[in-house]
Amino acid sequence: MASMILDERDQQFVLYEMLGVEKVCEHPKYADLSIETFNMILTEARKIAEDEILPTLAQGDKEGCKLADGQVYVPKCFHRAYKLFCEGGWIGMSFSPDEGGQGIPESVKYAAIEWFYHNFAFIAYPFATEGAAHLILTYGTEEQKKKYTEKMVQGLWGGTMALTEPNAGTDVGNLSTKAIRQSDGTYKIQGTKIFITAGDQDLTENVIHPVLARIEGDPAGTKGISIFVVPKYLVNEDGTLGRRNDYEIAKIEEKMGIHGSATCLINFGDNNNCYAELLGEEMQGMKIMFQMMNEARLAVGLQGLCSASIAYLHALQYTKQRLQGSSLMEMKNPTAPRVPIIQHPDVRRMLLWMKSNVDSLRAIAYFTAYCFDMHKIAADEAEKDKWLGYAEILTPIVKAYSSDIGFRVTETAMQCYGGYGFCSEYPVEQFMRDEKIASIYEGANGIQALDLIGRKLGMKKGTYFMNMLGLMGSTVTKYKNINELKDLADTVQAGVNALADMGLYLANCGKAGKFLVPISNAYPFLMMMGKVVSGWVLLWQAGVAKQKLDGLAKQNGIDPADKTALAGLAKSNKDAAFYMGKVAGAQYFIRNVLPEVDAAVKAIKNEDMSILEIPEESFSS
Ligand SMILES: Cc1cc2nc3c(=O)[nH]c(=O)nc-3n(C[C@H](O)[C@H](O)[C@H](O)COP(=O)(O)OP(=O)(O)OC[C@H]3O[C@@H](n4cnc5c(N)ncnc54)[C@H](O)[C@@H]3O)c2cc1C
Numbered sequence: 001m002a003s004m005i006l007d008e009r010d011q012q013f014v015l016y017e018m019l020g021v022e023k024v025c026e027h028p029k030y031a032d033l034s035i036e037t038f039n040m041i042l043t044e045a046r047k048i049a050e051d052e053i054l055p056t057l058a059q060g061d062k063e064g065c066k067l068a069d070g071q072v073y074v075p076k077c078f079h080r081a082y083k084l085f086c087e088g089g090w091i092g093m094s095f096s097p098d099e100g101g102q103g104i105p106e107s108v109k110y111a112a113i114e115w116f117y118h119n120f121a122f123i124a125y126p127f128a129t130e131g132a133a134h135l136i137l138t139y140g141t142e143e144q145k146k147k148y149t150e151k152m153v154q155g156l157w158g159g160t161m162a163l164t165e166p167n168a169g170t171d172v173g174n175l176s177t178k179a180i181r182q183s184d185g186t187y188k189i190q191g192t193k194i195f196i197t198a199g200d201q202d203l204t205e206n207v208i209h210p211v212l213a214r215i216e217g218d219p220a221g222t223k224g225i226s227i228f229v230v231p232k233y234l235v236n237e238d239g240t241l242g243r244r245n246d247y248e249i250a251k252i253e254e255k256m257g258i259h260g261s262a263t264c265l266i267n268f269g270d271n272n273n274c275y276a277e278l279l280g281e282e283m284q285g286m287k288i289m290f291q292m293m294n295e296a297r298l299a300v301g302l303q304g305l306c307s308a309s310i311a312y313l314h315a316l317q318y319t320k321q322r323l324q325g326s327s328l329m330e331m332k333n334p335t336a337p338r339v340p341i342i343q344h345p346d347v348r349r350m351l352l353w354m355k356s357n358v359d360s361l362r363a364i365a366y367f368t369a370y371c372f373d374m375h376k377i378a379a380d381e382a383e384k385d386k387w388l389g390y391a392e393i394l395t396p397i398v399k400a401y402s403s404d405i406g407f408r409v410t411e412t413a414m415q416c417y418g419g420y421g422f423c424s425e426y427p428v429e430q431f432m433r434d435e436k437i438a439s440i441y442e443g444a445n446g447i448q449a450l451d452l453i454g455r456k457l458g459m460k461k462g463t464y465f466m467n468m469l470g471l472m473g474s475t476v477t478k479y480k481n482i483n484e485l486k487d488l489a490d491t492v493q494a495g496v497n498a499l500a501d502m503g504l505y506l507a508n509c510g511k512a513g514k515f516l517v518p519i520s521n522a523y524p525f526l527m528m529m530g531k532v533v534s535g536w537v538l539l540w541q542a543g544v545a546k547q548k549l550d551g552l553a554k555q556n557g558i559d560p561a562d563k564t565a566l567a568g569l570a571k572s573n574k575d576a577a578f579y580m581g582k583v584a585g586a587q588y589f590i591r592n593v594l595p596e597v598d599a600a601v602k603a604i605k606n607e608d609m610s611i612l613e614i615p616e617e618s619f620s621s
Pocket of ligand 1: 163170194195197263437440441442445446447
């Protein structure tokens with residue numbers, strides 16, 4: 001039966017027909033793996049997602065988290081799912097076997113976890129643990145790795161990332177948590193962290209917090225920040241648990257969504273006895289934490305995709321069942337039979353808009369993960385750098401574009417449900433509530449946009465950006481000779497050219513002293529680039545699909561240009577239906593959404609400064 005979480009056929013299409021991720025198995029690192037292994041992993045992921053994780057989505061939302069006597073209790077229904085999740089070895093599955101993982105490629109890992117991220121409240125616990133464990137594996141001493149990571153990868157101990165403070169949200173450099181050196185080489189931590197996901201829970205026997213703090217006397221700003229490992233229970237030499245560390249969970253935030261995820265306010269060191277170990281070197285905290293932040297940015301982008309996917313599939317099912325109004329052809333006949341709302345053009349518009357966005361977000365996320373695989377296994381440094389460059393450029397797009405579009409898809413799904421969508425009896429309102437946070441945490445989307453234009457475009461003197469444009473151009477060249485795709489390919493190329501032109505334009509503004517133009521237009525630029533990248537992956541998919549569709553048409557004695565005959569074939573042939581959907585989605589997006597890029601170009605080139613010129617007093621009377 002088709003899943004309501006994600007379109008499994010599309011997942012397979014992106015992995016194997018579009019990206020060809022099985023190519024990684026030619027490398028000795030992945031030589032023991034094969035498509036069969038990948039599919040086995042994905043089948044198991046679907047099973048645990050549908051049998052155990054999805055059923056806790058609504059229940060976890062209702063129950064929420066509780067704080068009693070300093071201990072957080074997660075929704076009861078999470079316990080069984082969490083135990084099975086850990087036993088299945090899903091935490092750290094891409095870690096190497098000697099780190100406790102299974103050494104699977106990032107692209108396959110992303111596909112597997114796409115099954116889980118629709119329930120971000122649940123997945124936040126193992127996800128935060130994986131990131132924290134990875135940080136210790138990368139930067140910890142041998143002793144720290146031995147002491148902490150084995151139990152974290154097994155899910156017996158949890159993990160977090162503790163950056164944010166009341167006066168240090170976006171401005172992390174402004175943090176005031178301090179670390180005091182001790183004579184034995186350890187530290188004592190004092191300060192308050194807020195909004196800490198999975199800050200405490202009753203799923204594991206210990207919690208390991210990577211905490212950002214400033215060692216007394218170190219410089220202000222991000223430069224002076226170090227990172228520490230702060231366990232809930234100190235760990236004795238023999239691995240048993242020692243005393244409860246000196247910190248207190250003071251509060252769990254009451255939130256709009258992801259109610260099952262405990263978002264904690266933590267007071268460290270009220271009794272001057274909060275034990276901490278330095279991770280890596282002093283004053284390297286931000287550099288080290290960036291590994292976890294980058295992983296989290298991709299994960300939050302995936303949250304956008306997963307929310308969009310589950311919302312779209314539910315809306316699609318609803319529009320096929322809900323009868324309302326009559327066919328357009330019988331508008332004037334009051335006794336005409338009522339039809340499913342999927343027959344109304346405006347509903348079809350919403351559905352195809354959602355479908356094309358879900359498809360493109362999935363392709364962008366998997367491609368980015370695939371770039372990390374290729375970066376790892378590429379034969380020489382230049383190749384490695386090329387793949388890293390694509391990933392660098394795409395990371396803020398995955399985080400910000402996917403989370404914003406993901407939210408808009410959930411909102412459009414609600415629109416398809418009409419009034420019922422607004423009611424908690426139906427699931428879409430939860431999808432929308434749970435997704436909203438994705439544009440805010442892990443660096444709000446406006447900050448991602450500044451990262452894209454301020455840092456990423458100029459990386460390696462602009463080579464990464466130019467390589468990305470070149471890659472998109474090569475897809476256009478590959479498919480523009482297919483008759484039915486020619487106009488789509490031309491439009492995508494125009495979008496790529498607009499990006500190149502805009503990159504230059506913004507750089508020139510900077511050089512001419514008009515640096516406020518790029519800064520003020522960072523977000524419109526990010527969204528513009530997200531649309532072009534989406535158009536590119538959809539064209540790529542349409543190219544692959546069109547060739548397969550032509551083959552199917554020929555096998556069935558149909559003229560590939562005969563749309564009516566193809567639609568007839570699609571009724572009985574699932575592959576034909578799927579490939580037609582790919583071409584239609586690309587056509588819709590490239591013809592209807594991509595033109596928004598022209599408007600963005602026009603708006604940015606106006607160099608309008610009203611957002612800066614308006615006096616603060618004039619925003620409201
Ligand atoms: C549910 C939830 C879970 C979270 N989990 C964690 C966690 O596990 N660990 C953790 O450390 N933190 C966590 N956070 C904190 C989260 O990362 C911050 O909320 C986020 O970084 C924004 O910080 P802030 O809320 O202080 O907003 P502010 O920094 O006050 O920003 C408010 C708005 O102003 C904009 N803004 C601020 N400064 C600038 C600037 N210089 N330029 C342009 N725009 C700017 C922002 O983009 C944002 O839109 C979580 C938050 C929530 C709500």
